[in-house]
Amino acid sequence: MALSSYELERIADDMYKDRVITGWAYCGNCGYNLHSLPYIYTCPECGNQYNARPLKMKGIFVLHDTYFPASDIAATLLCAPVVYLLITGGVNPTEYGQLILGAAMGVIMLTFAHKACRQLPRFFKARSIARRIALEEKEE
Ligand SMILES: [Zn+2]
Structure with a gap:
């Protein structure tokens, strides 16, 4: 069994x-x-x-929680203007292909933004814990 x-x-x-x-x-x-x-x-x-x-x-x-989500933030910022242009029809308002592409890019952008937003509080908390540990190790 x-x-x-x-x-x-x-x-x-x-x-x-x-x-x-x-x-x-x-x-x-x-x-x-x-x-x-x-x-x-x-x-x-x-x-x-x-x-x-x-x-x-x-x-x-866990020490690996201390990484700063720089790549996720960068990817979000890179996607944002493309999504804005495609969704607002900045290029051609009658083009549905652009709207669909804009929506797909929007989903990708939101995924990166979600990852960044989840990691940021972990990063700051882990950093303050790492600082506390370093302080206490110095006192010993
Ligand atoms: Zn505790």
Whole structure:
């Protein structure tokens, strides 16, 4: 009988439930140092539930969230004037092909804008957490 992925997750969580974090891990919400706390617990500072088990890492600060979405913002800004010209009929108002192309470009632009808007708050939060971690490491 094969185990479902849910059962495997539960078993893996069970194996780690009594262990404490021996390495360095930080709360993904406030940057609190979770060293010597249980793998699956809540942050004592902000109450964020986390799971620091390997292959799970839920609610834990992850460094790759600190990237600035420059390419998404650039793509949005590059698409915007083309979409504006095509949709407002700046080139030829009776051309339906342009309208369809404009709508397609609009969808692409919104996709990039959506990605940028989702990443920006993560970037600023991750940056403030990284700053806190750096400050606390300096004090030690
Ligand atoms: Zn926290």
